[in-house]
Amino acid sequence: MAETAVPESYPEGLLYHKEHDWARIEDGEATFGITWYAQDSLGEVVQFDPPDVGSTVSANKSYAEIESIKAVSDVIAPLSGEVTEINEAVSETPELINEDPYGAGWMIKVKLYDPAETESLLSAAAYKEFLQQQE
Amino acid sequence: MPSAADLKRTPLYDAHVRARARMVPFAGWEMPVQYEGVRQEHVAVRTKAGIFDVSHMGEIETRGPRATEFLRHLLTNDIEKVPPGGAQYALLCQEDGGVLDDLFTYRFPEAGGEQRYLTVVNASNADSDFAWFEKQAEGWDGAEVTDRSPDYAMLALQGPEAISLIDPLLEDIDLPDRFRFAEGTVAGAHALVCRTGYTGEDGVELLLSPADAESVWNALTEAGASPAGLGARDTLRLEVCYPLYGNDLSTDRTPIEAGLKWACALDKDFVGAETLREQAEQGTSEKLVPFLFTGTGIPRAGNTILSGGEPIGTTTSGTLSPCLEVGIGMGYVQADRSERGTEIEVDVRGKHRAAQVAAKPLYQKKGD
Numbered sequence: 311m312a313e314t315a316v317p318e319s320y321p322e323g324l325l326y327h328k329e330h331d332w333a334r335i336e337d338g339e340a341t342f343g344i345t346w347y348a349q350d351s352l353g354e355v356v357q358f359d360p361p362d363v364g365s366t367v368s369a370n371k372s373y374a375e376i377e378s379i380k381a382v383s384d385v386i387a388p389l390s391g392e393v394t395e396i397n398e399a400v401s402e403t404p405e406l407i408n409e410d411p412y413g414a415g416w417m418i419k420v421k422l423y424d425p426a427e428t429e430s431l432l433s434a435a436a437y438k439e440f441l442q443q444q445e
Numbered sequence: 446m447p448s449a450a451d452l453k454r455t456p457l458y459d460a461h462v463r464a465r466a467r468m469v470p471f472a473g474w475e476m477p478v479q480y481e482g483v484r485q486e487h488v489a490v491r492t493k494a495g496i497f498d499v500s501h502m503g504e505i506e507t508r509g510p511r512a513t514e515f516l517r518h519l520l521t522n523d524i525e526k527v528p529p530g531g532a533q534y535a536l537l538c539q540e541d542g543g544v545l546d547d548l549f550t551y552r553f554p555e556a557g558g559e560q561r562y563l564t565v566v567n568a569s570n571a572d573s574d575f576a577w578f579e580k581q582a583e584g585w586d587g588a589e590v591t592d593r594s595p596d597y598a599m600l601a602l603q604g605p606e607a608i609s610l611i612d613p614l615l616e617d618i619d620l621p622d623r624f625r626f627a628e629g630t631v632a633g634a635h636a637l638v639c640r641t642g643y644t645g646e647d648g649v650e651l652l653l654s655p656a657d658a659e660s661v662w663n664a665l666t667e668a669g670a671s672p673a674g675l676g677a678r679d680t681l682r683l684e685v686c687y688p689l690y691g692n693d694l695s696t697d698r699t700p701i702e703a704g705l706k707w708a709c710a711l712d713k714d715f716v717g718a719e720t721l722r723e724q725a726e727q728g729t730s731e732k733l734v735p736f737l738f739t740g741t742g743i744p745r746a747g748n749t750i751l752s753g754g755e756p757i758g759t760t761t762s763g764t765l766s767p768c769l770e771v772g773i774g775m776g777y778v779q780a781d782r783s784e785r786g787t788e789i790e791v792d793v794r795g796k797h798r799a800a801q802v803a804a805k806p807l808y809q810k811k812g813d
Contacts, residue, residue, distance in 0.1 A: 353482060354483065356743070357743055375794070377765070379487075379676065379680060379764055380478070380483060
């Protein structure tokens, strides 16, 4: 197996978007990242182009670009809000996204505009079911 | 995109799936784009040895007492300058000089007054190339063309360790020199062993019966070659500036614009020669150039190239170079901005990335 390969997982407690993103909600603030499935489909991430701190991200719209050697993909925001922090470590070492997609590979932190938007997101179990239907 | 049911599979399909390759549609075939990862496979080919399944490539046989004459008429290069047992790169052009394909032709020893050649063509053009060969062969007594694609699988073993790896597996033949080939037994199977490739590394390409492909593949992987997919094949060829048909070459471009004059024998007549001679003499308004990013970003095909804020061309290939660790690519630019060292910018999805026109190859093989 590739040295970057980590076992497939979808942790409980995170909320999932069908574009293969996750959000971790804490006190009106959310951390965004991409799921194991997304990083596995993409292959080794070689570049992460984050938004600026203070900019607005909108649910279901692209907020960043992520590139493998072969292709570029949009990263979709699961929720709307204002960017409060970006993960500088991931900009410098994009393979963190492959190595630890739910931990060190987080992408941005966002102050949520409308916490009720979370109702449209999936639980870990529902996301896993969604993935199975895709196959 | 064609559905999976319409896609052709090489005799190694099951072996790729077992090796956990990611299979993708490519030129009508279901092919491995990567196994462990593009970068790892790329580095394996640059530092050790990698093995590629390129059985999707097409093969056209030309034989008969006038086969040489026919190929000299059809191809830009002069196959007569190559001795029997030799291989030569050439372009296949339309009358207007537009490129139909780029290809390698292998010249067999003459037997009983019959000349025989095998031309290996791109998978995406295999059917149209053969139709072109057939159409051109009408009215040529003494040159018969046959589509031999179903009869051959093709493996490419490439890398600094490729030669020491293949040599013990050659049973009744000697290792051919660069751009030569030999016919004999490799790991128990009859094969054409060709000292050619598409990576910039030393190595061989093996043309063999589809029935033998898996046993030879297994022998080579057991001997230490790492499976490498089309992803690495693309990054490897781009680092050494080999053009890819459909990206860097098309019917809208001529070999002269593409910097392939070295593969055009302009002293003989062939389909498209008139235009190419004219362009070689007068120059072309655009030229294909390689470039290196001087900062961040990754170019992709279709990006606009600028100089001093003005558009001067378009990229035709782009990637992150695994060896150089910067964005690299090729593109057609105005001839007056094609000089090596020219500062350019590439518009990558709205961001202007700094780059410089560079010399070929972008990556220099160790020891060269």
